[in-house]
Amino acid sequence: MGNKSVTSYDVARAAGVSQSTVSRALRGDPRVIEETRERIQALAKEMGYVPHITARSLITRRSSSIAVVSGDLRNPSYPTLVNTLQDRFAQHDYRVLLMSDRTEGSLEKDILALRGGLVDGVVFISARLDSPIVSEMIDWKIPLVILNRDVDGSQAGRVDRVTSDNVGGGRLVADHLIELGHRRIGLISGPLENPSVKLREAGFREGLDRHGVSLDETLVHRGAVDAKTGYEGGMELLSRPDRPTAVFCATDYMAYGTLDATKRLGLLVPDDVSIVGYNDLDASGWSMFDLTTVRQPLEDMASAAAELLLARIDGAAGAPVHRNFAVEWVQRGSAAPIGQVGRAQSVKDR
Numbered sequence: 001m002g003n004k005s006v007t008s009y010d011v012a013r014a015a016g017v018s019q020s021t022v023s024r025a026l027r028g029d030p031r032v033i034e035e036t037r038e039r040i041q042a043l044a045k046e047m048g049y050v051p052h053i054t055a056r057s058l059i060t061r062r063s064s065s066i067a068v069v070s071g072d073l074r075n076p077s078y079p080t081l082v083n084t085l086q087d088r089f090a091q092h093d094y095r096v097l098l099m100s101d102r103t104e105g106s107l108e109k110d111i112l113a114l115r116g117g118l119v120d121g122v123v124f125i126s127a128r129l130d131s132p133i134v135s136e137m138i139d140w141k142i143p144l145v146i147l148n149r150d151v152d153g154s155q156a157g158r159v160d161r162v163t164s165d166n167v168g169g170g171r172l173v174a175d176h177l178i179e180l181g182h183r184r185i186g187l188i189s190g191p192l193e194n195p196s197v198k199l200r201e202a203g204f205r206e207g208l209d210r211h212g213v214s215l216d217e218t219l220v221h222r223g224a225v226d227a228k229t230g231y232e233g234g235m236e237l238l239s240r241p242d243r244p245t246a247v248f249c250a251t252d253y254m255a256y257g258t259l260d261a262t263k264r265l266g267l268l269v270p271d272d273v274s275i276v277g278y279n280d281l282d283a284s285g286w287s288m289f290d291l292t293t294v295r296q297p298l299e300d301m302a303s304a305a306a307e308l309l310l311a312r313i314d315g316a317a318g319a320p321v322h323r324n325f326a327v328e329w330v331q332r333g334s335a336a337p338i339g340q341v342g343r344a345q346s347v348k349d350r
Helices: 008-015 019-026 034-047 053-060 077-090 106-116 132-140 153-157 166-179 195-210 227-238 252-264 298-313 343-349
Strands: 065-070 095-100 121-124 144-147 160-164 185-189 220-222 246-249 274-276 293-295 322-325 328-330
Touching: 008 019, 008 034, 019 034, 065 077, 065 106, 077 095, 077 298, 121 132, 121 298, 132 144, 132 153, 144 298, 160 166, 160 298, 166 195, 166 246, 166 274, 166 293, 166 328, 185 195, 185 227, 185 252, 220 227, 227 246, 227 252, 246 252, 252 274, 298 322
Parallel strands: 065 095, 065 121, 121 144, 144 160, 160 322, 185 220, 185 246, 246 274
Antiparallel strands: 293 328
16 A cells, blocks of 8 residues: 555545646646645645656647757856756756767667657757758657757758857957957867858958958868867967967867967967957856857857747747847957067067
């Protein structure tokens, strides 16, 4: 008897109400008066009642689960997005099934499993939008939101998207570095298959062109979007005798590696070289980084994506929505006017 599971019928009988009233009360349905709702919730807790997920799914025809497809979680921007999504979905009693594309080839197999009704919707924040699986997911008609990544071509008009102004952010970097007097500027960036990086870099190049400044292609280092690429690019560009006076890193995560390279090379930031990142991750404001960057409102973007997906799950119709958030320049200590560049070095050389 002690091992018997408590059912909603047991709770209903103890509370003297119908089973449907118990179900509504435990969902927080406002149609159940507050006093009754609180009494039923307290009684259910006291009796040790746990909702049967499978049974509830059969009734509602929903899994109460949402898949979040993320990039490599070692990149600090992904946990910021994932944590916000988890918080927002939990407020609506949804569990999150997290999938990461860190292991090559495994993501496609995991995503295929979603087609069988495992989840009620998907938020896709992986960088790998070049994969055919994304097009397939759009064709499945499962509620889907692309977050912090854009979609090229005809697919853009077929899926809900939440992005930030990457082109405008790239222009901001160019405008401010030129304003600070820099002309010889290096770029450490990711693969052009990454839509966000591609747009960010396009805006940066466009901004330089508007000021009549050409980007020296020998000062461009490209690799994975991680700190290792930032470090390797920093070592390559900043060990040159004609090193750039400033370096734009396509993400803060990459900029952290570049800042480490400056220390290995004995360079001072910003006296010897200015470093600029992109994202404004929490750590970028720490004194050890003090990173000048472009702020993306990542938490606001994740909240918007959650709201959009929940609305679609609840049956909201209409054309695909594209929400594009504004970005802003954040001036900190890692970037300075050109007049300061080389000052520390000349003092050391005396």
